[in-house]
Amino acid sequence: MGQGKIAAVVVTYNRKELLCRCLMALQAQNTVKPDILVIDNASTDGTGQAVQALELPGLHYCNTGRNLGGAGGFAFGVRAAMAAGYEYLWLMDDDTLPEPDALQAFLRADKDLKGIYGWLSSRALTPAGEDQPMNRQRKTPYQDIDGYEQDLVPSVMASFVSLFMPAETVRKVGLPIAEFFIWSDDWEYTRRISRQMPCYTVSSSRVVHAMKNSTVVNIAADVPARWERYRYFYRNDVYLYRREGIIGWLWLLTKFAWHSAQVLVSPSGKRLQRLSIIWKGFFAGIRFNPPVQGIDN
Numbered sequence: 001m002g003q004g005k006i007a008a009v010v011v012t013y014n015r016k017e018l019l020c021r022c023l024m025a026l027q028a029q030n031t032v033k034p035d036i037l038v039i040d041n042a043s044t045d046g047t048g049q050a051v052q053a054l055e056l057p058g059l060h061y062c063n064t065g066r067n068l069g070g071a072g073g074f075a076f077g078v079r080a081a082m083a084a085g086y087e088y089l090w091l092m093d094d095d096t097l098p099e100p101d102a103l104q105a106f107l108r109a110d111k112d113l114k115g116i117y118g119w120l121s122s123r124a125l126t127p128a129g130e131d132q133p134m135n136r137q138r139k140t141p142y143q144d145i146d147g148y149e150q151d152l153v154p155s156v157m158a159s160f161v162s163l164f165m166p167a168e169t170v171r172k173v174g175l176p177i178a179e180f181f182i183w184s185d186d187w188e189y190t191r192r193i194s195r196q197m198p199c200y201t202v203s204s205s206r207v208v209h210a211m212k213n214s215t216v217v218n219i220a221a222d223v224p225a226r227w228e229r230y231r232y233f234y235r236n237d238v239y240l241y242r243r244e245g246i247i248g249w250l251w252l253l254t255k256f257a258w259h260s261a262q263v264l265v266s267p268s269g270k271r272l273q274r275l276s277i278i279w280k281g282f283f284a285g286i287r288f289n290p291p292v293q294g295i296d297n
Contacts, residue, residue: 018094022094069178120200163186173196174295182233219274
């Protein structure tokens, strides 16, 4: 491992069909084909066998041994890619389908910027070809970018649905925070980087985010089976926005109050249970201080 220049780090858990589509899309990249590091969070659906059966060149499969969550999986994968000596890392979920020129567009932007940036992010589309609202980058911690008319759009936050960065970025800022487990790990990591370096959305780098559950991230509107995981969402959001100072705290209080009000008028019932998840998450976030790991820790 480490023979190539670019490692595509793909984190997966029990979605082998989507994963295989992602891997084939990576293999179909024009001009430059990355090595692929599949980080499997101990899937139970035969993911390992499905990956091996593809027999793709430059593909490396690693089973973490237990479910580390998306955050833990990306921390694991970034550390592995750095240890293997790759010069660039391309992070993505297993339901990301890069268009054939997605990587080439990143490399063109890297050349135009003379390597002076922290990360680059793709324009994410729905399978129908519309912009994927859950993956729209932010121009401030509170506002989405205006659009994709320019090829290089200054951005401060982005998702892990196709994030490209030099290894030097990781050396400067460390790894994603594994303790987030799920949700907001990508916002935190990209914001940590954009505080130190300019970052950009590359509009000509396009991917399809083939989400199975394209739902809003709000406990007032989500299905009961997903409610419990929101303790991570609200806790992690407090950690992320408390670092933005007074404006961040005002943002948090407004958001938590708004979600609480929506729960109170929601027809789904069990309002006290959901309110408890929201506000326990808030106070857990105040106390949440996970360490930022460097690549040598």
